[in-house]
Amino acid sequence: MFVRRTLPLLVSAIFGVALILQFFVPHPASKNFYNMMLDWLIIVSAFTYLIAVQSTVELHVTKIKRKVEGWQYSIIVLVSLFVTAALGIFGGAFMPTTLWMKIFPSVKPSDTTPLMYTYLYMQMPMQSTIFSLLAFYMASAAFRSFRARSFDATLLLITAGIVTLGRVPLGEFIYKGLPDVVEWILKYPNMAAQRGILIGVQLGIIATSIKIILGIERKYLGGGK
Amino acid sequence: MKFINFINNLDKRWIYLVLALCIIIPFIFPVGFPMKTTPPVKSIYDFIEDSIPEGGVVLIGADYDPSTMAELHPMAKVIAAHALSNNLRVLFVTLYPQGAGMAQDAIDNVLREWNKSNPDNPKKLGKDITLLAYVPGVSAVVLKMGEDITQTFNEDGYGNKLSELEIMNGIKNYKDINLMVELAGSSVVLTWLIYANGRYGLKMGIGTTAVSAAEYYSYLQSKQAIGMLGGLKGAAEYEHLLGKKNVYGGRKDASIGMDAQSSAHIFFIILIILGNIAYFVKKKKEGK
Amino acid sequence: MAISTNIWIWIAALLTLAIYSFLYKDNPFYKFAEYLLVGISIGYGISVYWHNTIITKVFNPLVYDKNFLVLIPLILGLLMFSRFFKNVAYLSRIPIAFVVGAGTGLSVPSSFEFLFKQIYATMPLKLDVGSLIIVVGVISTLVYFFFSLEHKGFVGKVSKVGITFIMVAFGAAFGYTIMARVSLFIGRIQFLLSDWLGIIK
Numbered sequence: 266m267f268v269r270r271t272l273p274l275l276v277s278a279i280f281g282v283a284l285i286l287q288f289f290v291p292h293p294a295s296k297n298f299y300n301m302m303l304d305w306l307i308i309v310s311a312f313t314y315l316i317a318v319q320s321t322v323e324l325h326v327t328k329i330k331r332k333v334e335g336w337q338y339s340i341i342v343l344v345s346l347f348v349t350a351a352l353g354i355f356g357g358a359f360m361p362t363t364l365w366m367k368i369f370p371s372v373k374p375s376d377t378t379p380l381m382y383t384y385l386y387m388q389m390p391m392q393s394t395i396f397s398l399l400a401f402y403m404a405s406a407a408f409r410s411f412r413a414r415s416f417d418a419t420l421l422l423i424t425a426g427i428v429t430l431g432r433v434p435l436g437e438f439i440y441k442g443l444p445d446v447v448e449w450i451l452k453y454p455n456m457a458a459q460r461g462i463l464i465g466v467q468l469g470i471i472a473t474s475i476k477i478i479l480g481i482e483r484k485y486l487g488g489g490k
Numbered sequence: 491m492k493f494i495n496f497i498n499n500l501d502k503r504w505i506y507l508v509l510a511l512c513i514i515i516p517f518i519f520p521v522g523f524p525m526k527t528t529p530p531v532k533s534i535y536d537f538i539e540d541s542i543p544e545g546g547v548v549l550i551g552a553d554y555d556p557s558t559m560a561e562l563h564p565m566a567k568v569i570a571a572h573a574l575s576n577n578l579r580v581l582f583v584t585l586y587p588q589g590a591g592m593a594q595d596a597i598d599n600v601l602r603e604w605n606k607s608n609p610d611n612p613k614k615l616g617k618d619i620t621l622l623a624y625v626p627g628v629s630a631v632v633l634k635m636g637e638d639i640t641q642t643f644n645e646d647g648y649g650n651k652l653s654e655l656e657i658m659n660g661i662k663n664y665k666d667i668n669l670m671v672e673l674a675g676s677s678v679v680l681t682w683l684i685y686a687n688g689r690y691g692l693k694m695g696i697g698t699t700a701v702s703a704a705e706y707y708s709y710l711q712s713k714q715a716i717g718m719l720g721g722l723k724g725a726a727e728y729e730h731l732l733g734k735k736n737v738y739g740g741r742k743d744a745s746i747g748m749d750a751q752s753s754a755h756i757f758f759i760i761l762i763i764l765g766n767i768a769y770f771v772k773k774k775k776e777g778k
Numbered sequence: 779m780a781i782s783t784n785i786w787i788w789i790a791a792l793l794t795l796a797i798y799s800f801l802y803k804d805n806p807f808y809k810f811a812e813y814l815l816v817g818i819s820i821g822y823g824i825s826v827y828w829h830n831t832i833i834t835k836v837f838n839p840l841v842y843d844k845n846f847l848v849l850i851p852l853i854l855g856l857l858m859f860s861r862f863f864k865n866v867a868y869l870s871r872i873p874i875a876f877v878v879g880a881g882t883g884l885s886v887p888s889s890f891e892f893l894f895k896q897i898y899a900t901m902p903l904k905l906d907v908g909s910l911i912i913v914v915g916v917i918s919t920l921v922y923f924f925f926s927l928e929h930k931g932f933v934g935k936v937s938k939v940g941i942t943f944i945m946v947a948f949g950a951a952f953g954y955t956i957m958a959r960v961s962l963f964i965g966r967i968q969f970l971l972s973d974w975l976g977i978i979k
């Protein structure tokens with residue numbers, strides 16, 4: 266029970282409080298502690314990514330094992346994952362490894378690594394294209410859903426129209442003062458509301474932080490006993 | 491009425507096709523409307539141009555991935571090129587593994603283009619520009635850099651010890667960085683502002699996606715950031731400013747997209763207006 | 779300029795088109811590209827972690843610099859893997875508690891500082907229309923989101939003003955979002971027309 270529940274809560278409370286106090290204590294010992302904590306955090310964080318990788322691999326392995334519909338695609342995920350990781354680990358991330366240059370004597374240290382080839386010519390085009398699909402969905406939504414149903418919605422649409430037009434050279438060509446109007450909207454009414462939201466969110470974050478340190482908020486520990 | 495029915499039953503793939511044409515045609519037949527520079531863009535440009543002495547350091551945060559590269563990648567290239575043109579040193583840093591590839595590509599591109607157009611003033615990786623190794627931990631990394639940059643990363647992204655790199659001469663922490671421009675479309679901008687600017691007083695500018703630009707005006711007004719490049723238009727304005735100096739021959743990725751951007755925006759406005767006409771006509775008819 | 783003869787550019791172009799084929803309808807080419815992307819991006823992430831983090835921050839300091847202080851966070855980090863073994867899974871809570879606790883401790887003072895800067899910037903230093911709009915906008919927006927008070931009477935009126943400001947802000951953000959989405963597509967068209975087909979410069 267102690268290791269399962271109390272110890273984690275104690276760990277987070279002790280380090281939380283210690284690092285808050287540290288902020289106010291300029292002593293060199295406090296500074297050393299702070300530096301050590303940052304180093305620790307960096308190294309421990311390194312492992313969180315590997316956990317995420319593990320979960321993805323497990324998901325696709327299960328899909329293949331159970332022959333879930335479309336399981337063949339999971340093979341693509343696993344094969345491409347392992348091939349890319351192997352190329353990256355043995356061939357180097359941004360500079361070819363000595364091992365790679367030994368195997369392929371024609372490779373120079375300034376050459377592009379095999380990993381960067383997969384990044385530049387496969388990942389980059391695919392990922393940016395997938396996100397560019399949003400332009401089409403938005404066009405379809407603009408046509409079907411953005412209706413001036415009420416005063417608020419009308420205000421939203423008018424502002425959107427002014428900003429959309431005023432932020433491109435053609436808008437400036439139509440009316441020379443348009444960019445200044447847009448800049449004014451952004452700097453005053455827009456900024457005021459954005460700041461209101463920002464202050465609200467920050468207050469919420471601070472409240473949650475304090476709850477975590479006090480052990481009131483425990484969701485991050487996950488369920489179970 | 492026929493027209494209204496047509497609008498209401500239109501297959502969305504026709505809309506997709508027209509949008510694609512709106513963007514492709516201006517590339518083939520460019521018009522090149524002139525454009526004004528907005529103050530937030532100009533203030534970053536002016537700071538790099540006038541307020542950093544030769545040999546000074548610009549830190550560029552490449553905290554984006556291919557999904558937003560269309561907007562942010564041109565910024566990374568043009569700001570790096572601008573800094574090189576003033577003989578400043580450029581350090582790229584990233585808090586995400588995907589950003590490391592982006593930074594590496596930007597560095598590669600800028601160095602190649604720069605050395606092509608300025609053979610008499612060549613720039614070198616490790617001496618004038620480099621990428622700091624990707625290290626996980628986000629806020630811990632930002633804070634640790636405020637204490638000691640070399641100790642935070644140990645090495646550059648290419649596996650060289652930072653302590654042995656010429657570019658790091660005289661750089662210990664944020665105090666030795668003249669300006670940071672953070673390029674991101676996520677809340678990581680806030681992380682940099684809270685920790686690097688707030689706790690260590692690092693002077694910052696922001697380059698962000700158009701989606702986030704409206705939100706970040708709060709940081710401009712509070713002077714936590716000296717300026718901002720918002721979306722492709724922000725990048726185009728910067729390219730335009732640097733273009734006047736005529737020192738860098740790299741492709742103006744953002745500027746050549748501006749005509750397409752203009753025509754697509756007009757198309758969006760027409761879509762919204764048509765959609766609303768159809769809505770009101772239908773509502774009126776049903777009301778009768 | 780002419781059509782590219784670089785095989786890698788062709789691969790990139792074909793993968794781009796495979797994804798755009800989804801706009802017509804879902805098909806195996808799109809699915810293939812989608813899953814390939816998942817695998818490649820994780821594989822890429824692992825490689826960068828390996829060279830930039832594991833080697834640089836753990837292996838080299840431990841093996842070459844004999845810095846044994848690295849061992850403590852290393853053990854903490856390895857404890858995370860205990861979650862894959864049912865009977866010791868609870869041990870993974872310790873490193874998580876450390877990351878969350880220390881992270882929050884670091885954030886609290888700086889977040890307060892940040893908040894004060896935002897509030898301070900809201901104070902009107904001079905009396906003009908701009909400063910007035912900012913003060914009224916910030917306060918009324920906050921009132922709108924403050925649900926502990928019933929939005930009636932004066933509070934109701936203020937929150938009405940708040941929603942007006944919020945709509946303008948959302949409108950601005952919406953206009954900007956159109957711009958952002960269009961830019962993403964422009965980026966791809968530029969690649970296809972220039973790098974691949976060589977139609978434009």
